[in-house]
Amino acid sequence: MRVFRMGTSLALAILFALAMLTPMRIGNKALAQDEAKRKTVQSDTAQIVQNAVDFDHALDGYVPKKDHYNVYLTYKLVHPWWDAVALGIEDAQRQFLDRGVTVTYEYLAPKAASAEDQKQRLLEAAKGSYDVIGVDVADVDVISPILDELMAEGHKVMTFSSSDAAQGCKRIAYVGNTHNYEDGAQLAEALCKKLGYRGKIAILVGTNGAPCHEDRARGARDAIEKYDDMEVVEVEYDDDSSTRAYELTRQILDNHDDLAGIVCCNMSNPVGAARAVVRSGREVVIVGMDHDREALRYLSEGVIYCLGVQDCYSIGFDTLQTVVKIADGVMPGKAYPETKNENTTIIYQDDAKLMRQVLYGDM
Amino acid sequence: MSDKRTFLMHVFAGALIVIAVIVGMTLWTGEGARTAADDAGDKVSEFYLQELAGRRSQAVAELIGTEFKQMERAVDLMMPEDLASEDSLRAFIGRVETLCDLDLFAVVDEDDVVYARYATYMGGSRYEFLQEGRELSGRLVSTTSLYGASKQVCLAVPVYDRAFMGKKLKACFVQVDIDDIISTLTYNDEDGGETSCCIYYKNGENLTQMGFGPIGANENLLNALRGQVDVSEWRRVQESFDRGRQGEVRFAYKGATETLYYMPVEDTSWMLAILISDSLIRDQIRSVSDGMLAQSTIQILVTSIVLLVYFGMLVFRMRRVSITMLEKEREQSRNVGERAERSEQELGVIKEIAYRDALTGVKSKYAYTEEEPAIDEAMRDGSIGEIGVLVCDVNNLKYVNDTYGHSAGDEYIKAACKLVCNLYDHSPVFRIGGDEFAVILRGEDYAHRHEILAELNRIVEENNARGEVVVAAGMAEYEPGDARLRDVFRRADRRMYERKALLKQLQGANQGPR
Structure with missing residues (x-):
């Protein structure tokens, strides 16, 4: 009888404990699911940001052949x-x-974009004792022949950063953004989707003739023109000045009461455009390029819809690695690609x- | 029983009150001591923070000052040959970095081209002091952002009368990792607590990449404070930051109470902030005072317990002593009673012995003398009433003693006494001498005194004739004018002798006693 009573008590105790633990387990499971969901969202964002800037x-593992290199880079x-x-x-x-290994370098540019200035810099550099001359091409038509000349003179020339030379240029390699056209198209596609594939669009570009800016503008225009109800109403160049971008955007807004969106093809475009749109109080969807601090703030506030962030850091890092290999006479192939694409x-x-x-x- | 309980209750109540008062006073004193300790802690904390912030601010200012001096010295050391070519300039910069222990030293020309040890680059978009429209006229402290949100302090001074490759040099600067400075200023105490130190811009933005106590490295200090303190307090702090004034604010943040002390760093637009866990010093002081208080409390408790035990033992002891004393008193009183009873008995016996004649069993001469004063008194006050005295003397006792021994003599006396007692059975008979008896006559015997005496005389005469016991008796009555019983006795005694003489004569006639 006593054993029976003890057994009953034990069973009741176990049942009670299970009853107490069950909601906790359910609660914990729910919490764990919430946590997992939150982590997924966080990890998605973290992954995106990590991909963007590494x-x-x-x-x-490449072992340089010399212990000192001298490089000239211009942009x-x-x-x-930059x-x-x-x-x-x-x-x-x-x-x-x-x-x-000591690498000394010059990393120089004019205060305002100028193909002529770049040409002069390259010619001047050719007189110096540089192992490699690198250039972010300001204008393909002006600079590409110069690069060919320099190559012909025996200089080792590469392009880097945002703009490559013209097709067929003899430069040794390129490290940087190889998909400016696609970037422009992708930004424009995002804009079109946001607008329901309807409305008037303005395109802001940076420097006239700068391959990266022009390619993006071209990509954007092509993307927009696919849709019958969309129209590119204006294309303007801000010469890489956010102040100029602001003025241009205000003018565009004045010209088009029904402007639905703006595609910005460089770093200064979205900053100026966002300032002007905020000032106007109108609802215009902005898509743009790069990681300017002010532009990112506008993005977080929802003034800018999306930004295409280039991995500048990786461009710089990989450029110098490639420079050393080129200086050592290593040609593109196994050691490095002729065109190194950055995200x-x-x-x-x-x-x-x-x-x-x-x-x-x-x- | 009830008194005993009341007494005990009073004792215990008294003891408890005393203990309660002691404990209460101790707690009150302890609380006072704790408040005083807290106040002292606050004052010490404030002083400590001021001192700490002052020293750190000074340390940062000195470090910056040292860097400036090194730079200025480097410019002084710059010789024309150092500016002859890019290689010689880079070599000079390298030497300066090594000699002056500078992280990054560079010179800037009029086109904002920066010449560093390994690189020549454009500084216009990178350095605050090179921004368009800005002219460097003296020492300037600014910061420069690096990729990945890290910042470096940029200390710049103008350069005059120097040119490089046909361009005027306009400035030189060093870049210092502010985190390295701050990490040396943060103090970890032995208990694991941390006194955090950090530098902020006047807008509350963190200059460093380091966390500041519970405030994250990327958090704006003023934003973090907002909501943690009331609005007016927050505005005061914000204004202090804005105007570069020192101050203090206490706030609760992420579950911890913190005290923030801030002060400007000399020659910069920065605010150095020190964060200390509010209770770091106060807790230490409090732990000491609490320890002392705990010690006192333990002492008081032990004393109270000892007192309580002492009281208990005292009461117990008193109770035992009382019981013992009570027992003794009872015993004593019992003994006294018994002794009194025994004395009474002994007295009775003694009295009996004294009052009773051992041989004959009648009252003794002592009893007679005891009786006499009362009768004398009654005679004097006239309340005596009728009373008479019979005096008897045993005849021939000497003859019997001498002839038949004293035992026979005793028997003879006893026979004489019996004779008298048989006749005077209502009156006390006293043996007042060896062969003399006295009877005090009252009541019945007094009323029939003559008849009884006559009967006695008749029996005596017969005895006398038969040679048996002979008692000569003389009787007298109280007469007015008698002052004392003795007066009556004398008359009776005289008559007894007269009778004795008579009986002698008669005895002679009957041939003496047999």
Whole structure:
């Protein structure tokens, strides 16, 4: 009898414990599901941001043949975008230095984009004792022949960053964005979808003749023109000035009361466009390029719909790695590709917070 | 029983009140001590923070000042040959970096071209002091952002009268990793608590990549404070930051109470902030005071317990002593009673012995003398009433003693006494001498005194004739004028002798006693 009573008590105790634990388990499961969902969202955003800007780089296993290299690099204009590229170059230089290889370089540009200035710089560089001359082509028509000349003179020439030389140019290699046209098209496609494939669109471009800007503008125009109810009403060049972009956008807004969207093809375009749209109080969808701090703030506020962020850091890092190989006489192939493509990632409002935090420490 | 319980209750109640008062006073004193300790902690904390912030701010300012001095010295050391070519300039910069222990040293020409040890690059879009329209006229502290949100401090000074490759040099600068400075200023205490130090811009933005206590590295300090303190307090802090004034604010953040002390860093537009866990110092002071308080409490408790035990033992002891004393008193009183009873008995016996004649069993001469004063008194006050005295003397006792021994003599006396007692059975008979008896006559015997005496005389005369016991008796009555019983006795005694003489004569006639 006593054993029976003890058994009953034990059974009741187990039942009670199970009854107490069951809701906890259900609650925990629900919590775990919430947590997993949140992590998924976070990891999606984190993955997007990580793809867009990758600071984690190490030199490959290539062993330089010399212990000192001297390089000349020139780009379109003095602008924060190329400062970001410079940071990748500096990191690679430090890593080479850690390996006992000194890379000295000049990384110069005019204050305003100018193909003529770039041409003069290249010709001047040709007089110097540089192992490699690199250029972010300001104008394919002007610069590509110069590069061919330099190659013919025995200089080792490469292109990098945002713009390659013209097709058929004899430059050795290119590191940077190889898909400007696609980037422009992709941004425009996102805009069209957002607008329901209907409305008038303006396109802002940077420097007239700059291959990257022109390619993006072309890609955008082609994407928009696919849709019957969409129309590109204006195309304007801001000469890589956000102030100019602002003025142009205001003018465009004045000209078109029914403007539905703006495609911005460089870093300064979306900043100026967003300022003008905010000031007008109108609802115009903006898509644009790059990671300007102000543009990212507009993105997080929803003024800008999306931004195509290029991985400037990787461009810079890979450029210097390629420079050393070219200087050693290694030709494209197994050691490095003739064209090294770097990513462009389209980020939206949800990604803006993390991107601002990662790039600028903004919260 | 009830008194005993009341007493015990009073004792215990008293003891408890005393203990309660002691404990209460201890707690009150303890609370006072704790408040005082807290106040002291606050003051010490404030002083400590001020001192700490001041030293750190000074350390940062000194470090920046040192870097500036090094730079200025480097410019002084710049010789024309160092500016002869790009290689010589880079070599000079390298030497300066090594000699002056500078992280990154560079010079800038009039076109904002930056010449560093390994690179020549455009600085216009990168450095605040090179921004368009800005002219460097003296020392300038600014920051420059690096990719990945990290920042470096940029310390720049103008350069005069120097040219490189036909371009005027306009400035030189160093880049310093601010995190390296701050990490040396953050103090970890032995208990794992941390006194955080950080530098912020006046808008609350973190200059460093380092967290600041519970505030994240990427959080704006002023934004983090918003909502943690009331609006007026927050505005005060914001204004202090804006105007570069030092101040203090206490706030709860992410479950911890923190005290923030901030002060401007000299020659910069930065605010150095020190964060200390509010209770770091106060807790230490409080732990000491609490320890002392706990010690005192333990002492008081032990004392109270000892007192309680002492009281208990005292009461127990008193109770035992009382019981013992009570028992003794009872025993004593019982003994006294018994002794009194025994004395009474003994007295009775003694009295009996004294009052009773051992041989004959009648009252003794002592009893007679005891009786006499009362009768004398009655005579004096006239309340005596009728009373008479019979005096008897045993004849021939000497003859019997001498002839038949004293035992026979005793028997003879006893026979004489019996004779008298048989006749005077209502009156006390006293043996007042060896062969003398006295009877005090009252009541019945007094009323029939003559008849009884006559009967006695008749029996005596017969005895006398038969040679048996002979008692000579003389009787007298109280007469007015008698002052004392002795007066009556004398008359009776005289008559007894007269009778004795008579009986002698008669005895002679009957040939003496047999």
